Every structure is written in C-alpha cells, then in structure tokens.
Amino acid sequence: MKVSVIGTGYVGLVTGVCLAEVGNNVTCLDIDEEKINMLQLGKSPIYESGIEEMMEKNLHENRLSFTTSYSTACERADVIILAVGTPSNPNGSANLLYLQKAAENIGKHLIKDGTIIVTKSTVPVGTNNKVKQWIQQSLTEPIFFEVASNPEFLREGSAIQDTFEADRIVIGTESRYGTHVLKELYSPFQIPTLQTSLESAEMIKYASNAFLATKISFINEIANLCEKLDADIEDVAKGMGMDQRIGPQFLKAGIGYGGSCFPKDTNALVQIAGDIEHRFELLESVIRVNSSQQIKLIGKALDHFGSLKGKKAAILGLAFKPNTDDIRESAAIEVIKTLLHYGATVNAYDPVAIPNMKRLYPESAEIQYTSTAYEAIANADMIFILTDWEEIKELNLPTIAELEKKPVLFDGRNCFDLRTIQKSGLTYHSIGRQILTGARQDPKFVEYGDGFEN
Template identity: 45%
Template sequence: MRISVIGGGYVGLVSSVCLAELGHSVNLIEIDDGKVAYINSGRPTIFEEGLEEMLAKHINCNLKASSDFNSVLVSDITFICVGTPSSSNGSADLSMIKSASISIGYALRGSEKYHVIATKSTVPPGTTQDVVMPLVLKESCLKKQNIGFVMNPEFLREGRAIHDFMRPDRIVIGSDDRKAGDLVETAYSGLNAPIVRTGLTAAEMVKYASNAFLATKISFSNEIGNICKKLSIDVYEVMNGVGLDHRINPHFLNAGVGFGGSCFPKDVSALIHLAECLREDPILLRSVMKINDLQPKRLVDLLEKRIGSLRGKRVAVLGLAFKDNTDDIRDSRSINVILDLIKRGVHIAAYDPKANDSMHSIIPDIDYCHSAAEALNAADACLVMTEWPQFNSLDKEFDLMKSRVIIEGRRILSCNYSEGICW
C-alpha cells in the first residue's frame, strides 16, 4: 500500500518508520527542509529507543522524506500527524491541522482514485468532521464519494513508541463510511490487536478520554502520596496493594512530582476547554491539573525544609526530560523546579543522559554536566526528577556531595538514604 504521512515530528516519524516496517511504501512529508535532509540521511530528529536502527533499515528503500505534497496524489492513505499545541486559553491550536488539510486538498485536485485521509493528530471531538473534511473537499474540488475520512488516534508512549506501534493494546478506527475504515484497517494487517470501530467523533473522544484518565490516575496517586507522607506511610506499598485489584490495575499509580510531556497537560487542558464551551463544569479534570501544578512546589518546599535557606546553595538536578528514554522536555516537571530554584538564588548543576541540549535551549544559564557524578560534586542537595534506569546504580557518587540530602521526585534510586516527595 502507498501511504503519505504529513508531519515529521514525534508521531509522524515513528508512524512512518513503523508503517514501512509493515511493508508499505511510505512518503513522509515535512515542511522543514533541514529535518527532511536529516531523516533522508538516516538520522532521526528525536531520540527514541530503536528508532535510528529502524529508520536506517527503511530510508531510501520503502521510506523517504520530502517537503512537497506530490506523493499524496498517488497514495492510498494520507495520515495527518501534525502538532496540536495548547493555545493561550487552553484549547487545542488547530492551525497546523488546517494548513495540512488545505495542502492535502490542493494536492488531490484532478485525482480519479479513491483516497482516504486519516487524522492521527490528537484533536478535539468534531475536528475531522467539521475542520478537516470541509477544507479538503473545498481545496480538492472533489465530491465526497471520492474521499474517505478516518480518525485513527495514536497511543504511543515516548521512550516506548516503537513497541507500542508494533504491539498495540488496541487500534481505534473512526470513520464516516465503512470503505474508508476498512482501508485503514488493512494498513495494520499483521499486527495482533483488537480493532475498535467507531464514528469519527467518538474516536477523537477515545483519545482525549484515555489521556485524561491516565492523568487522573497519576494525580490521584500523588494526592494519596501527599497524605501518606504526613502519616509516614510508603505510598508505593499502598499503591501496590491498590493496583492488584483487577478493576484498577497497577499502571500509572506511581506517585511523584507529577506528569509532563507533549500529551497529558495539553490534552487535559483542551478537554477542560471543550467541556466549558459545552457549558459543562469539568470539576474533576480541573482538580487533576491543579494537583499536578502544585507537586513541583512541594518538592522545592521539602528541599528548603531540609537544608534551610536555598540562596547560594548548590543543588544537583538529575533528570531533565519529562520521563526516561526520551530527550523530550515539553512540560517537564524539571522546568518548573529549576525556574523556582533560580528565583530563590540557587546554583544549579544539571544532568540528563539525553536532554541536556534540549533544556539548554530554554534555560541556558545553569551548569550542564556530563555525568551524574559531576553534578553531585560539592552539592548541598540533590533532586532526582526523571526515572532514568542508570540512576538506579548511583551510590558512591553521592559521597561527592557536601551534604547527603537527596530527594526523589521519581522513585528510582536503590540507596536507602534518599527521601521521596510523597513517601
């Protein structure tokens, strides 16, 4: 099958490589010529485990990148994988969705073959029906029977995206007609996963509801953790008992400094905005975000309680990415903590196995170290912000500290002299 993928970002690049792995001929369309050249040379523009090897396997064979939309005309399916960042009011910014839809429609002018356009980007319910469809039909000058529209949300965890694409929990396909949905289902032949068929808008809501529920589990765990902290209870023992209930399950019950990344914060905010536009009061979702916003401050307050005034102190911050196995710092809890520490006059020595450069681009005026040991040297305290597996083996490195005050925002250390934000 011939497939075009619009957008060379996280979702677009991973999807392109994995679709090529499934045997399809894939054209990745990215408007940034620099990214195009990078990808065509076999180098991914993001760090993701296994991505570089799989890209090298398929690039210039059954996968190529370009900055024009010519491949759309000869493709069977075009996947829209562009970003939908938060607007200032919390709603989803659909400008890239609109731009991609217009470009796809223009590229399809004169087409005589049936074509399916599948939205993979996370969009508010109603977007494919009310935004993508009319823009494509207007620009293409084609009749509705010549184009099928599908919503096919992605459920990729950063750091484990290749695994999640090739071994998905489910594949959700929302379509406006059976033929369009069937063609997208065929694109996933070879994957062993339940196929969930819905309408267009329901599929969009599946994505939002999934992310909102996972964010809710995290904030619930953090609130329980904050209570456990005051009772001198290990919240991880509590959540281990809770998670064994099959109605709950143990995933996303790890208490800590809160959630970040490119999905949860913006998607919950967008769902709150959508609910308010529908004159619904999303009490639970607002509470989820409030708990998450307050967790980083709890960490800094705990640090100040342990070492006194922070002004002039040297604090090692281990972990800058919002989670392990990625270099993505979008909405990382480390950002909030570092900015708070800077305001309090702290000298920061930071280290992350992959995300030093990413963080340096937005917070340049702190010390970036080449190792955890370098960051810990002569530090008055240490904050662990990301659950990188290699931090688990740290031990004698803490002897380099001026005082051994170690607070974990993510539970990863194996030493027995650290303290958790809520355990």
C-alpha cells in the same frame, strides 16, 4: 499500500517507519527542509530507541522516502495520515492552525479518487468534519475522498514497541469502505481493532489520557496523605494495584506527569467541556494537583534548609520521563526556575536532554550542565532526582555519602529503596514515604520482610 504521512514528529515518524516495516510504500512529508535532509540520510531528529535502524533498513529497501512536496506525497496515496502538531492555545484549547494548513495543501494536490485522509493528531471532537470541509474547499477539481479518525496511543521512549504491541487500534470512519481500507492497512499488526464514529474516536483519545492523568494525580494525593499519616505509598500503591479492578499501571507516586500529551490533552478536554457549558470539575482538580506536585520537592528543601540562597543544587534528569529527550512540561523546568528564583545555583545532568534544556536555560553563572551525574553532584548541598533514568537509579549512594560536603537527597521519583538509603547514611526525602535523617540506624524504620505472610 501507498501511504503518505504528513508531519515527522514523534507520532508521524514512528507511524511512517512502522508502516513501511510491515510492507507498505510510505512517503513522509514535512515542511522543514533541514529535517527532511536529515531524514533522507537516515538520521532521526527525535530520540527514540530503534528508530534509526528501522529507518535505514526501509530506506535501503525503497519502502520509505521523505519529501517536502505535497504533490509527491498526495498524487498516488491510498491513505494520507495527518500527524501534525496541535499545540495548546493560551486558554488550553487545541491550536488547529497546522492541521488546517496541512488539510488545505492536501486538497490542492489531491488527484486520486478514493483516498482516505486519516487524522492521527489529537484533536477536539468534531475536528474531522472541519478537516473534510478544509479539503473540499481547497480541491481544484471534484475528487472522492473520505476522512477518518485514528488516534495514537504511543509513549515516547517505547513508541515502536507500542505500535507493534498496542492494546487496540481505534478507527472512526464514515463508511464501510473507509473501515475496510484502514483494517487492511493495519492487518499485519494483528491487533484488535475498534471501529466507531468519527466523534467517538476523537473522544477516546482525550478520555484515555485524561483518565491516566487522573490516576497519577490521585496516587500523588494519596502519597501526600501518607507522608502525614506515617504510611508508605509504595506499599499502598502495591496493595491497590493488586486489585484487578484498579491495576498497577500509573500508580507510581512522584512529581507529576509531563510531556506533550497529558498536560495538553487534560487542558483541552476541560476547554472542550467548557465550550458546551459543562464544567469538568474532576479534571480541573487533576490539573491543579499536578501543578503543585511538580514543585513539591522545593517545599521539602525549604523546610530542610530554611533558605536556598547561595545553595548549590544538582539536578539529575531533565526529560519529562526516561528514554526520551523531550522536556515539554517537564518538572525540571519548574524546579530549575524556582531554585533560581530562591537564589540557588544549579548543576544539571541528563543523558540526552541537555541540548533541549539549554534552549530554555543557556549556561550562565547560575546554571551549568555536566557530562556525568557525579560531576553535577560534586560540592552540591542538595540533589534533586527528577527523571528516573536507569543510570540515575544505579548511583553509588555510599560514594555520595562519603563526599566532603554530604548532600541532602530529594528524590522525586522514589528511585531508591529505604533500606538502601538507610545503610548509606544520607538524609533522604522522597514522595509519600518517611524522611530518613542521615542516621544509619533510624529507630523509626522497621524491616517488614517482603510484606507477605505464609
């Protein structure tokens, strides 16, 4: 099948490459010439495991190409997939300007009857009807086409795996013809397909992300209670997750969610509800909880030190999650901003996200970037763990504890087992668990074995 993908961000590039991998002829379009030149050389502008190897293979086998030309992308496509950005407006609603421009350009260059225009971008309910109007108003001659909604459920850092091992493929269509074409397109993946109306497919994406965000904020609120009631959130979450009605996913307490999806989509759904005079109070609370959770470690540091002025902070992890260089809505942004506000200086480390953070916080007397985690830690008064990269979880704690200036460790991702921390002698603050005060034998800490009785 001949497929064109408009937009080469995370969603568009991964979608295009994976569709080529299963045998389709795929053309990916972007208006950024520099990005297209890079892609034509087999170099990915995004950090995603395995993407470049798959790109190079399909470029070599002539199933994948890149262009800036709408004429090239549209002229023979059976399916055109819209995967452009829909960033947030100041009021939280989705900005559809890029989507509108793409739809209008498709209309100007569409020449083949029967093309299916598929919106994969996350859009408010009713947007696909607007896409249809934008295309129709831009047609240069009468052409039969159909619009469809096909929301994505990809996680940055595992997007290729998520494409090939998805739980479901959702397609919202207007006719049996559209359903048939898209089921044929996705048949090589052998993944269950749910066919719905356009409106239901659009809502499924928002509802799914909002539910997962709610689960994260809920467990973080339980963690905050655990700290005050001497319970351990790790045990509580494990006990909850063993209930099949709840499940263990997204029950990891920490400093909240970030990235390009959850913050944007929760705000947009609140705005969508407001537009029809429905106040989504539950989701409003989810957003408030997440905002306060992102700087929870700062409060712990203030409680411990009293003042942060003149203190040196090591920041370990800048991306919003491991295995990506994406810093959008990362807790690190708020933590760094707040530390600088209180007069601290920052040494920051991340395996891949430093170039992106430098665009927000260039190097200065107040903030420096290091090439290793240990370099960031040297002479630090405090360490903030904000992203649970594997290399950060494997830090040698006894080595840190033996530094001349022993730092206080504030772990926003609960990377370390309390027994391991206790043996190190570090003062340790985490989320939803007891504080370890640096004594190697803390009388409050009790060994419970594996938590099960025979």
